[in-house]
Amino acid sequence: MKNMIQTKKAVLALSAVLGLGCGTLDVTDLNGVSLDEFVETPTESRVLTAATGLLIGHRAGVAVQNGYVAELGVIGREAYIFDGADPRTVEELLGPALDPGGPAFGGNFWAAPYANIRNANTLLAAVDKVTGVTDGEKEAIRGYAKTIEALDFLVVINTRDTNGAPIAVNLPLGQLAPIETKEAVFNHIATLLDEGAAHLAAAEDFPFRMSTGFAGFNTPAAFLKFNRGVRARVAVYQGRYADALTALGQSFIDTSVPADEGSKAAAVASLNVGTYHTFQASSGDQDNNLLSANIFAHPSIVTDAETADGTPTGRVDDRVTRKVRKLEESTSAADGKLSSDLRFTQYASADSSVPIIRNEELILLRAEANIGLSNLDPALTDLNYIRTRSGRLPELTAEQIPTQEAALEQLLKQKRYSLMFEGGHRWIDLRRYNRLDTLPRELDPTYAPHERFPIPATEVNNR
Known part of the structure; x- marks a missing residue:
């Protein structure tokens, strides 16, 4: 993160030049780089700064109150x-x-992802021409850039769904790409991730420093496992469950931690292994505003939660106690129609990280893929792994989820509590x-x- 903060001004200047905003690109100096200069005569330092900038661009709007x-x-x-x-x-x-018409609500999650997609495409064009970077390092940059670009497209289509979205946006200013179907966008995302994986497999070290949110995933080989995790998510969203299982087998999925009480902390830590958006407000970086006093947890999180013994007074799902706390007073809105006395605690400070993808999600994605393929026994194994380690709930038996529909109901409940308020x-x-x-x-x-x-x-x- 230190390197990210140090280069932030240069990255933001570059983003201003490479963005998709309306109007002219005829801007003044901006740290001495223009779009044409960056693409046609790229320097090593500018290319590496732009690579780091993609993480900043993808993080934009994730952890703000209207994000x-x-x-x-x-x-x-x-x-x-x-x-x-x-x-x-x-x-x-x-x-x-x-x-x-409102950029903070209905019009949100469009301009910023597409600006970062344009930045990724511009970086990819510059990488082909830059000197001072080895071929193996160029492959690392390509694999990384295509993975981040896929994540930006995923933000767009997750919010627009059947409205579709443009794909071929790497066009001269003034030309508009056609709006493609949801299926076409997901296919494009899958292609970007697969192309990114091929580049990463042929790569040497990353020639730029990543944020601390990618600790453990800051080499091409490890980043490839992250790429495959995202690919599994996309395949599940597409209903391509066999593809999801293949990708998961190449990801960082891990179900090796035992379930005994003494290993509770280790179990939770294992489930939290993954990649994160990081913030460092004290250093002038963007802060995590999900701890805003205006944000409350929905009361149904508590009322719908399972207890260890199945009774109303039993020990509640551990994910609730880890992530939510009760306030002394309730706050209401909409003439009293809405109220809550609950606050999220998973983001404790302005520096708290926000998950991109974690081991816990990968395990649940594997359960979901197996349910989709009617493989209920392995799905039950993964569901129970999450129930016992993340929720500290008892295991379910096969008799309790005898059908695909019953297994899906259980999956959706586990995903609700495991991935609560993460994305x-x-x-x-x-x-x-x-x-x-x-x-x-x-x-x-x-x-x-x-x-x-x-x-x-x-x-x-x-x-």
Whole structure:
């Protein structure tokens, strides 16, 4: 992270030059680099700075109050945002429609990911021409850049879903790429990840320093395992379960920690192995604002939680006690229709990291893929691994989940609590299985949970 902070000003300047914003690219010096100069006569230092900048670009909007984790959390009934200065946090996110004209709500999660996608494509073009970087290091940069680009496309399609999104955006200024189908976007993401994996397999060391959120994944060989984990997530989203199992076998998935009480801390630590967005507010870097006083945990997190002995007074799912705490007083909104006395605790400070993908998700993805293939026995093994180690709940028997449908219900519950408030997983998962209507309609019974974000009005108008 130190290197990321040191190069932040240069990266932001480069991002301004390479971004997709409206208007001209005829800007002044910006640390002495122009788009043409960067692509046609790239220097080693600029290329490496731009590579680091992709992590900063992908992190944009993740951990702010109107960002990816928070907004998708509200729509998925994981969280509330009670901001007296901005009623849209309730009225729009839980209301009848998302406004495509508002860049902080309905129009969100579009411009920033596409700016970073453009940056990745520009970096890839520069890598072909830069000197002072070995062929093996160039392969490392290519594999890394395509993986981050895939993650940015995933943000766009996770929010737009069947509205689709443009793919061929590496075009001259003024030309608009056609909007492609959801299936086409997912296929493109899968292709980027597979191409990235091939580059990483042929790579030497990364010639730039990554953030501390990639500790343990900061070599091409280890980063490849991260790439394969993301590829497994995408394959599950596509319903390509055999592909998901193949990718998981090449990832960092690990189910080797025993379940006894003495290894509780080790079990949780093993499940937390993964990659993270990092923040270092004290050094002038962006902070993690998910601990905002306006953000509350949804009461259903507690009321729906399982207990160890199945009784209302039993020890509650350990994931609840680790991630949520009760406040002394309740806060309400929408004329008392909404209230909560719960606060998330998993982001304890402005420096807290936000997961990109963790071992816990990989194990649950393997269970999901096996359920999709009707392999219920191995799915049960993985579900019980998560229940006993992350939730400290008793194992289930095969008789308790005798059907594919019953196994899926259990999977969705485990994903809800294991991946709580990490990146909209509950909303995305319920939508994929046509279960959004199981979410409460809290402001008005006619307000169904939002299925997708609209394509921004500025994008539509420009077409």
